[in-house]
Amino acid sequence: MKLPADAVNRLRTFYEGRSVCVTGGAGFIGGHLLDALVSLGASVAVIDDLSNSTVEHVAELMDLEPERVRFVHGSILDPVALSSAVASSGTVFHLAAQGSVPRSVEDPDRTWAVNATGTLRVLETARAARAERVIFAASSSAYGDQPTLPKVETQPAQPLSPYAASKLAGEELLFTWAQCYGLSTVSLRFFNIFGPRQSPDSAYAAVVAAFGKRLINGEALAIFGDGEQTRDMTFVSNAVLALLLGGASGKPLKGEVLNIGTGRRVTVLDLAHAMARACGVTNPVIKHAPVRAGDVKHSIADISRARDLIGYNPVATLEEGLGETLEWFRKSLVKA
């Protein structure tokens, strides 16, 4: 995953020598953010309870940069572990979450505890540590199933799952902590992030990871519903760039909510065929399953606000992202 050279140069000025914390840094997006922060010269403390990840990638970076990467194995709900990770960090990227919509429908209590109460704990710990800014991985699921497209931040929220409600609560907390305590905060509403190292193995796997593994193994693709639902599929380098820009922006951010997507959408059926073509599969076998509770029909981001406020512009297209992701799946499945 590469960021453009001009962005890297500007970001290096901010991150080189800076202490930052990444909650959920062993996860999919967190791991890519960690790569970028380490290559920009930051010192990074990661906290993760490994409930949805392994320590492998963080451990590799610790071997490479033992002085600059620190891992705290623990939950953001454990005050001692959290304080130890956040201590002396100027910037806190808060990505730790129970991230699955279906799992949130099955276990709303756990989702609320980690995503809402956990976010409150991160804000309080950042405030106590005198951090300058908290950047929150929010979710486009906050928009629900409203027919107005593209989704604009001024639309009222309509959380349709416990996951969406908990992420929306996180945004509200960031806004309140900025107004009430003067902590600089910003929430980035991610739209369907995909890329290398996203897990294809859980029953709740994100669509690109699930399709990628099945195509490479010559298996049928499962689509929930008719496949005409649309998504703004966003390659992970775009999310990482947005996080870095959100942290480095010189604007006095006070709980703003920004869409982070590409401004383009694709049907899940077209995505399946595009991925099949890229894998040399001409007639993929597709099995349709019932629509899942909490899933939304259409999603596409208006990214004007992120562009205006933090200078975000997507750096990778869907096609480039799919190419890199499938390449990674090929290599990692051969290795396994």
Ligand SMILES: NC(=O)c1ccc[n+]([C@@H]2O[C@H](COP(=O)([O-])OP(=O)(O)OC[C@H]3O[C@@H](n4cnc5c(N)ncnc54)[C@H](O)[C@@H]3O)[C@@H](O)[C@H]2O)c1
């Ligand atoms: N991937 C997407 O498409 C997407 C879209 C919208 C929002 N987001 C948000 O971005 C963030 C990162 O998502 P991801 O796709 O990398 O998911 P992920 O599950 O790979 O990463 C989340 C990490 O948080 C860790 N974690 C969970 N509970 C924890 C706890 N109590 N304490 C410490 N660590 C804990 C998990 O072990 C995991 O490593 C999440 O907040 C998610 O809600 C992701």
